[in-house]
Each structure stands twice: as C-alpha cells, then as structure tokens.
Amino acid sequence: MIPAPQRETLRDAAAREPSSAAAAVHLDAISQLLHESLPALERAVLGAAHGPAPVDSASRHLLEAGGKRVRPMACLLMTTACGGDPRRAVPIAAAAELIHSATLLHDDVIDEGEERRCRPAARVLWGNLVSVLSGDLLLTRALSLVDSAAVPGTMQDMLSTLDRLVCGEIAQLAARNRVDLGVAGYFDIVRGKTASLFGFACRSGARIAKREDLVVTAGEFGEKIGLAFQIVDDVLDLSGDATEVGKKLGADLAEGKTTLPLALALENDRSGQLAELLPHARAGQREAARAVTAHPLVREACERARAIALDESTAALCALDALPSARARDLLRDLSLVLTRRNA
Ligand code: GRG
Numbered sequence: 001m002i003p004a005p006q007r008e009t010l011r012d013a014a015a016r017e018p019s020s021a022a023a024a025v026h027l028d029a030i031s032q033l034l035h036e037s038l039p040a041l042e043r044a045v046l047g048a049a050h051g052p053a054p055v056d057s058a059s060r061h062l063l064e065a066g067g068k069r070v071r072p073m074a075c076l077l078m079t080t081a082c083g084g085d086p087r088r089a090v091p092i093a094a095a096a097e098l099i100h101s102a103t104l105l106h107d108d109v110i111d112e113g114e115e116r117r118c119r120p121a122a123r124v125l126w127g128n129l130v131s132v133l134s135g136d137l138l139l140t141r142a143l144s145l146v147d148s149a150a151v152p153g154t155m156q157d158m159l160s161t162l163d164r165l166v167c168g169e170i171a172q173l174a175a176r177n178r179v180d181l182g183v184a185g186y187f188d189i190v191r192g193k194t195a196s197l198f199g200f201a202c203r204s205g206a207r208i209a210k211r212e213d214l215v216v217t218a219g220e221f222g223e224k225i226g227l228a229f230q231i232v233d234d235v236l237d238l239s240g241d242a243t244e245v246g247k248k249l250g251a252d253l254a255e256g257k258t259t260l261p262l263a264l265a266l267e268n269d270r271s272g273q274l275a276e277l278l279p280h281a282r283a284g285q286r287e288a289a290r291a292v293t294a295h296p297l298v299r300e301a302c303e304r305a306r307a308i309a310l311d312e313s314t315a316a317l318c319a320l321d322a323l324p325s326a327r328a329r330d331l332l333r334d335l336s337l338v339l340t341r342r343n344a
Contacts, residue, residue, distance in 0.1 A: 082205055
C-alpha cells in the first residue's frame with residue numbers, strides 16, 4: 001500500500017509541471033551528476049558494435065540513433081544512490097543498454113517493425129537475417145561486459161533476466177489476438193518483457209556499490225518503474241504523436257497485443273462493441289482501427305493507464321527511503337517522473 005503523502009507528492013508534481021520543460025530540467029540535473037560516467041557509457045555502448053560487416057553497420061545504425069538510455073541511467077543513478085561510484089557501473093550499465101538494443105533488433109523482426117528511433121528499422125535496410133545476428137552480437141558483447149566486470153551476483157542475475165525477457169516475449173506471442181487476456185495477464189507479460197531489465201539495472205547498482213542488503217529494495221524500484229515505463233509506452237501507441245514517438249502508432253493494435261489501455265477498456269465493454277471491433281482492427285481494417293483508437297472506453301482507459309503508471313512509480317519511490325545518497329535518490333525520483341509523463 002502506498003502511503004498517502006508520497007502519492008500526493010508525485011501526483012502533484014505531475015500535474016504541476018509541463019512534462020517537456022520539467023523533463024529537460026530533470027535530465028539536465030541527472031547529466032550533471034553523471035557528467036563523468038555518461039560519456040564513458042556512450043563509448044562502451046558504441047564500442048560494442050565492432051564485428052564482421054554488415055552486422056556491425058546494422059548494430060551501429062541502431063546504437064547511433066540514440067534512444068533514451070534509461071536503463072543504463074537507472075543503473076548509474078542507483079549505484080550512486082547506494083553510495084557507490086557510478087564510473088564503476090559503466091560496463092554493466094552499458095550491458096543493460098546492449099541487451100535492450102538486442103531485444104529491439106529481434107523484436108522488430110518478430111513484429112515486422114518498420115521504424116525504430118525515427119529511422120528505418122535495421123531489418124528494413126539489411127534484412128531479417130542481419131538484424132537477428134546484430135542482436136546476437138550485442139547480446140554476446142553484453143554478456144562479456146558483465147563477465148569482465150566480475151561483480152558478484154550480476155552474471156547470475158543477467159542470465160535469469162534474459163530468461164524472463166524471452167519468456168515474456170513468448171507469453172506475448174501466445175496471447176496474440178486474444179480479447180480475454182485481462183489486466184492480470186497483461187502484467188504477467190510486462191513483468192517479463194520489460195520490468196525484468198529495469199530490475200536488473202537497479203539491482204546491479206546496489207551490487208556495484210557493495211550493498212547486498214539493498215539489492216532487493218533496488219530491484220523492487222527497478223521492476224516498478226519498468227512496469228510504469230511499459231504502460232506509458234502502451235498509451236503512446238494509442239494516443240501519442242508519431243513524430244515524437246519515433247515509430248508508427250497503432251502498431252501494438254495491428255500486432256494483436258492486448259496493452260493495458262485495451263485490457264482496461266475491454267473490462268468495461270458491457271455492450272461488447274469494442275470486442276467486436278477489435279478483430280477487424282487487428283486484421284488491418286483502417287476504419288476499425290480508427291474506431292478502436294477513438295472509442296470513448298479506450299480514451300478513458302488511456303487516462304486510467306497513465307494514472308496507474310504514476311501510482312506504480314510512486315510505489316517504486318517508497319522503496320528508496322532506505323538508500324543512503326539523498327541527491328541521487330532525488331534524481332531517481334525525477335527520472336521516474338520523467339518516464340511516467342513522457343510523450344516519446
Ligand atoms: C534476449 C535478445 C533477446 C530477446 C528476448 C525479443 C524479445 C526476446 C523481447 C522483446 C522485449 C521488448 C522489445 C520489450 C519492449 C520494451 C520497450 C518498452 C521498448 C522501448 O524502449 P525505449 O522506449 O526505447 O527505452 P529507446 O529507443 O528509447 O531505447
């Protein structure tokens with residue numbers, strides 16, 4: 001149960017601040033605290049893309065397109081919040097970003113995605129085979145980084161995180177086109193496919209800082225912001241701005257995914273009108289897709305999903321009280337706020 005005062009604080013902050021201006025201020029403060037480790041992180045991430053052509057080019061194409069780097073940032077901040085030196089966290093933070101990048105390269109093949117980070121997906125330029133092998137290359141490089149860092153507990157954690165990621169994706173494929181997945185089924189999938197890697201990034205921060213006693217707390221924070229992050233991703237797919245988001249909107253709908261807004265809307269669909277429209281939208285009928293996206297139950301569910309993401313982040317923040325560094329703890333709080341309110 002989230003203590004009421006903290007819930008108020010985050011909701012108030014979310015309502016008070018225009019999201020883009022606040023995000024810029026928060027991200028600037030995070031960059032200042034991590035001014036030595038962020039450039040090193042970038043070098044470590046981009047340095048992983050060397051290898052045989054054209055797999056190296058496909059990897060670089062994705063890595064050089066940027067991305068928000070939120071998983072490594074969470075790792076670096078958590079290391080600092082637990083009293084450690086963020087420079088020591090660079091290899092494992094880079095590994096978290098490389099694993100994420102590998103999943104994107106594979107995911108775009110599975111979902112036949114065309115755009116990623118405002119660019120054509122690697123599979124569009126080099127084909128599926130190269131995209132899969134680029135993902136494999138980055139995955140291997142990530143494992144090497146974790147192995148060389150030799151931080152007790154992180155390799156084991158990395159392996160079980162990969163297991164959860166893959167199982168989350170398998171569960172999502174098995175649930176494709178279902179209308180009865182429900183909110184609980186949705187959360188099961190997202191804990192695996194998204195929250196697990198945020199959890200790894202944060203647990204690793206506590207381990208790098210040699211605070212084994214804080215690993216569970218840090219992991220709880222990471223898993224919760226990961227859930228919140230995915231929920232916002234779902235909402236943006238149904239209601240975002242394609243130029244800001246950097247990929248085609250409505251993709252989740254077309255791919256038969258039951259995202260949180262859809263699961264919530266379907267729960268309230270007493271007339272069955274939405275459930276009837278959904279298979280047509282998923283079969284690629286544009287009018288049906290437009291009708292689903294504009295449906296009042298879906299619009300209302302997008303608002304509710306944003307509120308759930310905010311509550312999940314607030315719950316995450318409760319775990320942070322135990323962490324020693326107040327400055328880094330505040331910045332983790334700001335990072336959660338940015339992630340929950342983002343439009344891209
Ligand atoms: C272990 C290689 C490997 C694969 C596992 C394909 C797969 C199986 C899992 C896919 C998991 C997946 C793509 C989850 C979605 C996570 C998500 C919200 C992606 C968007 O992340 P952002 O917004 O992207 O951080 P940027 O571009 O900013 O980095």
